[in-house]
């Protein structure tokens with residue numbers, strides 16, 4: 001199992017947000033993390049990427065926790081945040097160089113991969129640009145390029161569908177499919193339920209910091225006794241029951 005979140009209790013200093021959250025993301029699996037505003041999706045992600053420490057429970061990537069081997073743990077994750085985080089004083093080229101250094105990648109191979117990604121996301125002529133010159137969507141694409149440059153075992157993608165144009169969404173979904181086929185595990189948080197339904201293998205439904213259901217669409221349909229229901233139907237049903 002690539003990612004194992006077990007009985008995670010966590011949140012911000014003394015404010016508990018997550019209550020015994022457990023789920024897994026296996027190799028080659030795309031898992032959708034679904035929940036209302038404030039349900040705890042970003043808090044869960046912040047725990048996985050190590051910005052917050054669990055108050056109870058554990059998070060392991062390939063059996064390793066952050067406290068056991070922080071370098072190995074962090075190098076196994078590539079994260080695409082919802083709001084792009086870039087260094088204002090570094091060019092696009094320097095962001096790529098920094099990623100290559102941070103993940104200890106082979107420079108030649110990584111640059112070959114980068115050129116392909118830059119062309120896909122129409123950033124190949126912008127290597128000397130600074131973040132201030134990019135639109136929000138372009139900044140998001142820079143984060144995608146940097147993440148998919150790596151050989152991470154676990155990709156965490158926070159709400160990718162709201163800031164990207166349709167072409168970029170198509171290209172990102174193709175990249176996700178490619179990495180899945182190569183054995184990466186992918187956790188994606190989103191409110192765009194029809195796309196999630198079409199692409200995710202499994203869903204984790206969060207409500208008020210708790211996992212209320214998880215499984216494939218068929219498993220969720222069986223749980224809620226509605227074999228024709230869409231993910232959106234099931235999700236609304238879950239909210240109304242709680």
Ligand SMILES: Nc1ncnc2c1ncn2[C@@H]1O[C@H](COP(=O)(O)OP(=O)(O)OP(=O)(O)O)[C@@H](O)[C@H]1O
Pocket residue numbers: 012015017035036037038039040041042043044
């Ligand atoms: N920095 C913070 N300090 C204290 N509480 C926070 C902080 N960030 C979020 N929270 C609280 O944690 C809870 C979960 O928020 P979180 O950001 O994880 O939700 P989310 O599911 O990602 O929502 P959204 O869909 O709106 O992004 C909310 O009650 C929120 O008020």
